[in-house]
Amino acid sequence: MSSSYDVIIVGGGPAGLTAGLYASRARLNTLLLEKAMVGGQIVNAELVENYPGFPQGIAGFELGQLMHQQATKLGLQTVVAEVVGVELKPEHRAVKTDDGGYIAKAVIIAGGSEYRRLGVPGEEALTGRGVSYCATCDAPLFKEQVVVVVGGGDAALSEALFLAKFASKVMVVHRRHQLRASQILQERAFAEARIGFLWNRVVDEIEGKGRVAGVKLRQVETGELSSLEAAGVFVAIGLRPNTRYLEGILPLDEGGHILANDLMETEIAGIFAAGDIRHHSARQVVAAAGDGAAAALSAERFIRELG
């Protein structure tokens, strides 16, 4: 017999924690399932400068703890388990985890996104051995060394700028001839002497025995092959939403994000989405938190109308 709740929230980042705060405060019996550590992606952020209310900034880890403390104080229960499936039954929704099942009247999916991988030879074997997805975490390991950043968006340039504080040279490899990143980041990156750009190139392979030694590059227009020595490869090509277990159950966009309306309702009654996992999410802490509040209010209304 599965434990039964009013609301189950999948994911303990800012969206899930805020949904938990709102659902618990509405006196709904609420369970949050998180596979690793509450706080989500922000736990790796040294300083969150753009969450309103903290003029001096706040460490991501600390902000996650504060949000969790606030929701817990209002009654939110948290269990560490990875969700592997959701089933729709006529009278409730069943959530399966790697450590047992739960049932709920409403489910809020706030599972965030994971870093997208290049999918090239050497990447998996050398992850943690020079291949990284988080400059904030690993940049200090590459002092006075050459590193490669792969990507052309805000994330890639943010990583490059951070790495430039440590590395001797940061080469940004981008598949196009111009960046997608915001103007301010482009200006900053172009002005930083330690940052260089390799345009119209993709990484074909990450080389090294036991540790990254370099990358093989391909010019996408000419097919020209080249190689570059580097001690580190930072992959910043985007995020993959954690929705594989939802395929065939919920409507997803082509990137795998959940389609939901502006009340955070999916097409399936009783299932709501919030945060980075949602199509057109702004991918900002405060926007994810706002989604979480809206999703919890919609879930509360849904449960009230069930009677």
Add this chain to the structure above:
Amino acid sequence: MSSSYDVIIVGGGPAGLTAGLYASRARLNTLLLEKAMVGGQIVNAELVENYPGFPQGIAGFELGQLMHQQATKLGLQTVVAEVVGVELKPEHRAVKTDDGGYIAKAVIIAGGSEYRRLGVPGEEALTGRGVSYCATCDAPLFKEQVVVVVGGGDAALSEALFLAKFASKVMVVHRRHQLRASQILQERAFAEARIGFLWNRVVDEIEGKGRVAGVKLRQVETGELSSLEAAGVFVAIGLRPNTRYLEGILPLDEGGHILANDLMETEIAGIFAAGDIRHHSARQVVAAAGDGAAAALSAERFIRELG
């Protein structure tokens, strides 16, 4: 000659302040226009318990000040003036105020909504001291106490049902002999033992010294006067978005809220909407702030693409 900006933000509540934070941090020359005091509706909230990151709660006034300080530190300029019109020109947008005009590449409308007020003695003085316009915000402050809800629509019954989870008794005062609310909400409310109804009555006065003590009621058909002790009065007679000056310029819903997509874009290029003024807003501080972040990111993208 009007002063010229990249972004003008109309309204200094959480949505406008967060938009200001994001736009300024993106190095956009940004002006915020606020007609009264930064902070918006939250300045009246004694304690905001549901803004994530503050487990002990925070006074609404203080939260508004912190948000303003953070945005100002990043370069946001603020002018106190009431916006009376927006004009669309081919090359920019012009914002007219009661104290001069401004032009901008992008405008973010975050002017909020005002709760319709009863307009009776005691209401203004006791707002935030027992008089509230938001059960989601304030219901937990009335545990095991008697509260009054004024109104007969969906909002009033939603407020009453939410309050019934906390209060010992919820008396709904309605000027007619039947409700406008949807059938399902009526059924729920009639089935809830803690909810009672006082028909054909209006509130003539809210009584109390420094804190709500009760209401004076008048029977609209007989003129009979009565009084009722209560610790809280929740006024739920509708919202009025601050959009009168936008009629004929922007598409509005029938209640006067701005129609915008999930990127906060309106149908008019370069005009964005954020917060309570937006159709289907969750009407919560954190959701408004999230809207503000999303609107500023969209405005930044719009300006970048203008070149």
